[in-house]
Amino acid sequence: xxxxxxxxxxxxxxxxxxxxxxxxxxxxIGDEVxxxxxxxxxxxSAHKLFGNKPPFNPKGxxxxxxxxxxxxxxAIIGSIGPTTSTRMDxxxxxxxxMGIKITIGKGHRSPEVKAAIKKYKAVYMVVPGGVAAALSKxxxxxxxxxxxxxxxxxxxxxxxxxxPTIVAIDSKGNDLFEYGKKxxxx
Amino acid sequence: MREVLAxxxxxxxKALCIEANTSLSEDVLEAINHALAKExxxxxxxxxxQIIKNAQIARRDKLPLCQDTGxxxxxxxxxxxxxxxxxxxxxxVHEGVRQGYEAGYLRKSVTEDPIQRKxxxxxxxxxxxxxxxxxxxxxxxxxxxxxxxxxxxxxRMFKPSSTKEEIEQFIIDTVEAAGPNACxxxxxxxxxxxxxxxxxxxxxxxxxxKVGTHxxxxxxxxxxxxxxxxxxxxxxxxxxxxxxxxxxxxxxxKRPCHISSLPVAVNIDCHSHRYKEATI
Numbered sequence: 001x002x003x004x005x006x007x008x009x010x011x012x013x014x015x016x017x018x019x020x021x022x023x024x025x026x027x028x029i030g031d032e033v034x035x036x037x038x039x040x041x042x043x044x045s046a047h048k049l050f051g052n053k054p055p056f057n058p059k060g061x062x063x064x065x066x067x068x069x070x071x072x073x074x075a076i077i078g079s080i081g082p083t084t085s086t087r088m089d090x091x092x093x094x095x096x097x098m099g100i101k102i103t104i105g106k107g108h109r110s111p112e113v114k115a116a117i118k119k120y121k122a123v124y125m126v127v128p129g130g131v132a133a134a135l136s137k138x139x140x141x142x143x144x145x146x147x148x149x150x151x152x153x154x155x156x157x158x159x160x161x162x163x164p165t166i167v168a169i170d171s172k173g174n175d176l177f178e179y180g181k182k183x184x185x186x
Numbered sequence: 187m188r189e190v191l192a193x194x195x196x197x198x199x200k201a202l203c204i205e206a207n208t209s210l211s212e213d214v215l216e217a218i219n220h221a222l223a224k225e226x227x228x229x230x231x232x233x234x235x236q237i238i239k240n241a242q243i244a245r246r247d248k249l250p251l252c253q254d255t256g257x258x259x260x261x262x263x264x265x266x267x268x269x270x271x272x273x274x275x276x277x278x279v280h281e282g283v284r285q286g287y288e289a290g291y292l293r294k295s296v297t298e299d300p301i302q303r304k305x306x307x308x309x310x311x312x313x314x315x316x317x318x319x320x321x322x323x324x325x326x327x328x329x330x331x332x333x334x335x336x337x338x339x340x341x342r343m344f345k346p347s348s349t350k351e352e353i354e355q356f357i358i359d360t361v362e363a364a365g366p367n368a369c370x371x372x373x374x375x376x377x378x379x380x381x382x383x384x385x386x387x388x389x390x391x392x393x394x395x396k397v398g399t400h401x402x403x404x405x406x407x408x409x410x411x412x413x414x415x416x417x418x419x420x421x422x423x424x425x426x427x428x429x430x431x432x433x434x435x436x437x438x439x440k441r442p443c444h445i446s447s448l449p450v451a452v453n454i455d456c457h458s459h460r461y462k463e464a465t466i
Contacts, residue, residue, distance in 0.1 A: 106334070106369065133240050150305075
């Protein structure tokens with residue numbers, strides 16, 4: 001549960017892939033984290049196809065719930081931003097068990113996902129929805145690695161540089177949504 | 187009769203698809219700037235600043251504001267003195283959406299079948315609402331409706347004896363349940379009256395009213411204002427990370443209804459509210 005005494009000062013942290021488990025476990029809700037390196041995209045249809053074999057090595061991987069707009073000529077990628085994470089909740093505990101350490105999306109996670117985040121010392125991060133033109137500028141390379149038949153829902157390997165995220169659920173199970181709502185609700 | 191070529195309608199719809207998806211309306215930008223000046227949470231202010239910066243980049247680079255470029259919802263007010271030449275209005279609208287989503291590099295987010303879920307590949311079919319009006323003009327409204335906020339919408343059939351307070355609680359509860367998933371700060375469209383489908387359509391039309399304007403009908407201006415204040419006290423804040431800006435506007439529309447009914451629909455849109463109009 002969120003503790004109101006948990007008044008940590010949000011930090012700006014740079015996180016490079018491959019990630020160090022200890023660095024992930026030390027992240028706290030509200031921290032702003034700039035991610036550099038390879039991350040993977042997947043949403044509903046791709047999750048259904050994963051089963052126990054995602055098309056990338058899950059150990060220490062970062063999964064971004066997203067599917068971009070088509071790439072305009074001369075660009076690296078179209079607009080890209082998070083989709084609602086809640087829809088992926090039923091798949092997430094199993095993926096964290098397989099070694100995925102960071103999931104990135106928008107919105108709430110279920111109690112089951114929160115428990116799994118705590119158990120596997122993982123972290124859930126959010127990026128704002130509706131700022132996808134700006135976010136596309138942090139993507140340096142984009143490659144389809146699986147399920148091209150899914151069209152916009154294909155799995156992409158993205159090379160990102162200083163991709164800006166906010167820690168929403170940390171490895172202790174603290175939840176920024178609960179904390180923030182309590183702090184500003186009257 | 188004034189004759190209008192179907193191709194003219196397709197062209198107009200195509201342009202609206204691209205414009206709405208890449209250029210945030212002034213009324214929405216103004217509301218976000220206004221919210222930024224009042225937002226108490228530093229994270230909230232950071233997100234509002236990102237939204238403003240994103241709008242600038244999208245306009246400059248002609249990039250979609252959001253990767254979810256929506257289901258195309260189109261409102262046509264068709265003058266009764268207009269005759270459409272060469273194909274039907276419906277075919278012309280779908281063709282415009284097809285061309286707009288292709289030429290604008292917009293994401294195609296429509297499934298052929300809701301259960302089998304194969305993508306149609308061209309963002310059609312669009313949702314089309316047609317109203318016959320006097321005159322010889324065609325007014326087209328285009329709303330790119332993202333899935334996240336749409337999924338947070340709700341409808342309830344109240345009893346005629348239900349109180350205004352009960353209705354208000356339902357609206358607030360719907361917003362609270364939506365929370366971060368609807369990409370706040372959101373716009374709340376409320377339809378009260380009509381029937382089951384009528385209330386839902388009213389709520390959607392309410393969303394399309396300019397932010398900061400109030401219904402000229404018998405909707406009490408005061409109620410919209412009060413509801414907005416109450417919603418902004420929930421603490422949900424930008425992207426649900428806590429703050430004092432949860433909604434930018436509450437727009438209520440009402441219609442007469444059956445003596446035994448009181449339908450209330452709440453349709454939610456995200457801050458990336460993409461609605462544009464044109465008249466032929």
